[in-house]
Amino acid sequence: MPSEFELIARHFAGPTPGAVLGPGDDCALLQPSPGMELAVTTDMLVAGVHFLPDTDPEGLGWKTLAVNLSDLAAMGAKPRWVLLAGSLPEADEAWLAAFAKGFFTLAKASKVDVVGGDTTRGPLNLCVTAMGEVAPGQALRRDGAQPGNDLWVSGQPGLAALGLAQLQGRIQLPEALVQRCVTALQRPRPRVALGLALVQRQLATAAIDISDGLLADVAHIAERSGVELRINVGQLPLLPKGVDPVLAQRCQLAGGDDYELAFTAPVAQRMALAALAADLELPLWRIGYVAEGGEGTDKAQKAGQVSLYDGDGAPLPPEFMDQFKGYDHFRAT
Amino acid sequence: MPSEFELIARHFAGPTPGAVLGPGDDCALLQPSPGMELAVTTDMLVAGVHFLPDTDPEGLGWKTLAVNLSDLAAMGAKPRWVLLAGSLPEADEAWLAAFAKGFFTLAKASKVDVVGGDTTRGPLNLCVTAMGEVAPGQALRRDGAQPGNDLWVSGQPGLAALGLAQLQGRIQLPEALVQRCVTALQRPRPRVALGLALVQRQLATAAIDISDGLLADVAHIAERSGVELRINVGQLPLLPKGVDPVLAQRCQLAGGDDYELAFTAPVAQRMALAALAADLELPLWRIGYVAEGGEGTDKAQKAGQVSLYDGDGAPLPPEFMDQFKGYDHFRAT
Numbered sequence: 001m002p003s004e005f006e007l008i009a010r011h012f013a014g015p016t017p018g019a020v021l022g023p024g025d026d027c028a029l030l031q032p033s034p035g036m037e038l039a040v041t042t043d044m045l046v047a048g049v050h051f052l053p054d055t056d057p058e059g060l061g062w063k064t065l066a067v068n069l070s071d072l073a074a075m076g077a078k079p080r081w082v083l084l085a086g087s088l089p090e091a092d093e094a095w096l097a098a099f100a101k102g103f104f105t106l107a108k109a110s111k112v113d114v115v116g117g118d119t120t121r122g123p124l125n126l127c128v129t130a131m132g133e134v135a136p137g138q139a140l141r142r143d144g145a146q147p148g149n150d151l152w153v154s155g156q157p158g159l160a161a162l163g164l165a166q167l168q169g170r171i172q173l174p175e176a177l178v179q180r181c182v183t184a185l186q187r188p189r190p191r192v193a194l195g196l197a198l199v200q201r202q203l204a205t206a207a208i209d210i211s212d213g214l215l216a217d218v219a220h221i222a223e224r225s226g227v228e229l230r231i232n233v234g235q236l237p238l239l240p241k242g243v244d245p246v247l248a249q250r251c252q253l254a255g256g257d258d259y260e261l262a263f264t265a266p267v268a269q270r271m272a273l274a275a276l277a278a279d280l281e282l283p284l285w286r287i288g289y290v291a292e293g294g295e296g297t298d299k300a301q302k303a304g305q306v307s308l309y310d311g312d313g314a315p316l317p318p319e320f321m322d323q324f325k326g327y328d329h330f331r332a333t
Numbered sequence: 334m335p336s337e338f339e340l341i342a343r344h345f346a347g348p349t350p351g352a353v354l355g356p357g358d359d360c361a362l363l364q365p366s367p368g369m370e371l372a373v374t375t376d377m378l379v380a381g382v383h384f385l386p387d388t389d390p391e392g393l394g395w396k397t398l399a400v401n402l403s404d405l406a407a408m409g410a411k412p413r414w415v416l417l418a419g420s421l422p423e424a425d426e427a428w429l430a431a432f433a434k435g436f437f438t439l440a441k442a443s444k445v446d447v448v449g450g451d452t453t454r455g456p457l458n459l460c461v462t463a464m465g466e467v468a469p470g471q472a473l474r475r476d477g478a479q480p481g482n483d484l485w486v487s488g489q490p491g492l493a494a495l496g497l498a499q500l501q502g503r504i505q506l507p508e509a510l511v512q513r514c515v516t517a518l519q520r521p522r523p524r525v526a527l528g529l530a531l532v533q534r535q536l537a538t539a540a541i542d543i544s545d546g547l548l549a550d551v552a553h554i555a556e557r558s559g560v561e562l563r564i565n566v567g568q569l570p571l572l573p574k575g576v577d578p579v580l581a582q583r584c585q586l587a588g589g590d591d592y593e594l595a596f597t598a599p600v601a602q603r604m605a606l607a608a609l610a611a612d613l614e615l616p617l618w619r620i621g622y623v624a625e626g627g628e629g630t631d632k633a634q635k636a637g638q639v640s641l642y643d644g645d646g647a648p649l650p651p652e653f654m655d656q657f658k659g660y661d662h663f664r665a666t
Contacts, residue, residue: 020370020469021472021474024475024557025475025476025557026374026404026405026407026408026475026540026541026542027372027373027404027405027408027465027472028372028373028374029370029371029373029408029467029472029474030370030373031370031371031469032365032371034367035367037353037362037363038362038364038365038371039360039362039363040360040361040362040363040414040416040448040462040464041359041360041416041449042416042417042418042449042450042460042462044418044451044453044455044458044460046420046453046454046458048455049420049453049454049455050453071359071360072359072360074359074360075358075359075360075362081373083373083374083375083462085377085460086377087377087379087382087458115373116373116375118375118376118377118460120377120379120383121379121382122377122379122380122382122456122458123379125377125420125455125456125458125460127375127377127451127458127460129373129375129462131373132360134362136353136364139354139360139362141354141358142357142358142359143358207359208359224357224358
């Protein structure tokens with residue numbers, strides 16, 4: 001059986017032109033661009049929790065990197081370097097080769113260098129740390145939303161959840177949608193270009209990526225910014241045709257694994273955002289706004305909240321909201 | 334049951350004075366020191382592989398960070414920031430609190446900020462990414478050993494392996510040694526000050542930390558530098574008294590989990606290294622040298638090798654070497 005060192009060398013030692021020193025030493029050595037801030041994130045994916053143990057390893061390799069690049073995108077940072085640590089139940093070389101193929105395909109496409117890692121035996125677990133760069137003070141934080149800002153979301157949230165339901169046999173999607181939804185689930189495209197453009201054109205005041213569901217994730221913007229977010233369900237992205245509309249809306253509002261970006265932006269940027277959507281060939285939907293809040297107590301109570309309104313601007317009852325719960329890894333569901 | 338977010342906030346959100354933005358957003362934001370190189374490393378610790386599932390969580394927290402700081406020390410980098418990702422079978426708050434205590438105690442003592450992380454449900458697995466800074470071109474790489482250099486090791490390698498054997502009931506150490514060996518195993522002190530001093534005083538040509546055993550780890554220096562390393566077993570650190578000398582030497586040469594540093598240095602630095610040992614109150618042992626190698630074929634054959642010699646300078650037979658095997662996570666033992 002090949003040794004740990006041989007396996008790593010064989011499958012995970014690609015070129016690292018953007019690093020001073022790549023894998024194989026105690027540390028990687030990197031030379032950050034002068035004056036830039038580093039954006040750093042880490043995500044752990046566990047078999048049986050975040051993916052099924054028999055998941056196609058090539059897709060898993062792609063997605064393991066994608067979820068981390070999505071965090072960089074949500075800060076508006078340019079991806080530069082990643083490290084990959086993994087524990088595997090056995091040294092299955094075919095599995096490793098396929099996983100590495102998916103991982104490196106996205107790494108190359110995103111121009112990130114895989115500069116280091118760690119491999120060990122154990123229950124299947126994958127942990128990526130990603131590093132990117134952003135101009136000082138320009139990162140898209142969660143705490144910058146201002147009353148009066150619009151709330152936007154990119155792409156078509158909900159497709160990944162529909163893809164999962166399809167794969168689990170819980171629904172039967174129309175033929176034309178199957179591939180699109182399964183691809184959204186298995187090969188998510190982190191919105192790096194969108195994040196970079198929002199920073200470069202200085203359009204957004206706050207941003208987050210949608211990993212746990214639109215409502216659950218924008219709630220973090222509301223909490224960190226101390227504002228209320230109001231979403232008009234009539235302005236949500238058009239639902240895919242041929243899917244039960246109740247299910248589709250539920251996936252749209254609460255489905256995880258989409259990796260679209262939600263962000264707030266001043267009203268004055270609506271034209272600029274329309275132009276950006278055209279440049280990127282990526283739909284951007286204005287789905288609500290940051291509320292001024294009421295007076296005194298009421299304002300304080302609503303800070304951190306997300307409220308839903310119907311197409312006529314009337315508040316939807318709390319029971320409507322209650323059906324959507326974000327994914328919390330330690331909360332019994 | 335408290336939510337994932339509540340648990341993280343409660344136990345893992347310490348102050349981060351050295352970061353632009355700490356935990357709680359999509360990424361942490363860091364401002365690297367102008368002109369410095371970043372040294373980055375990641376290590377994954379798995380229950381049942383790297384530690385017993387019932388390990389004292391406070392000691393485990395300490396050690397999880399220590400093994401990563403040790404990698405920074407081996408590069409001569411100054412620790413700055415760490416991220417911690419973990420999967421846990423259940424949200425056991427007492428366990429988390431103790432783990433966090435051990436982790437943050439060492440973080441504070443080492444002046445590193447815990448700037449981000451990820452927590453999820455799953456088999457117990459801990460993954461740390463550590464970042465440090467080092468002056469450009471000054472890092473202690475594995476590939477710089479030069480023929481004629483001395484080979485050095487710090488401290489007392491082997492104590493951790495003796496401590497493990499004691500805890501597993503395989504040996505009975507003298508009373509006076511038990512605490513020392515168990516502490517070496519459970520609360521290893523990464524040799525950060527040594528690594529920094531080796532860089533600042535420009536004393537070493539190559540370095541590595543001893544995590545898998547002295548022989549296995551210095552072999553990486555031999556391989557990466559393309560040289561032969563010769564160790565004189567008569568110059569190894571004095572064995573602790575009261576332990577079977579065969580066992581003690583075996584632990585010294587092949588025991589893992591020590592986190593001492595092994596390094597090569599020019600002969601001209603012997604006095605300076607003696608002074609450094611005094612300054613740090615840390616023994617530094619000159620245990621061998623980097624061989625010139627033979628001519629032609631013989632030289633090429635011995636590049637990458639570690640050879641053992643007795644106190645009289647006579648080579649020990651290969652069988653003596655064969656009893657020591659480094660730990661390889663995917664090689665059946």
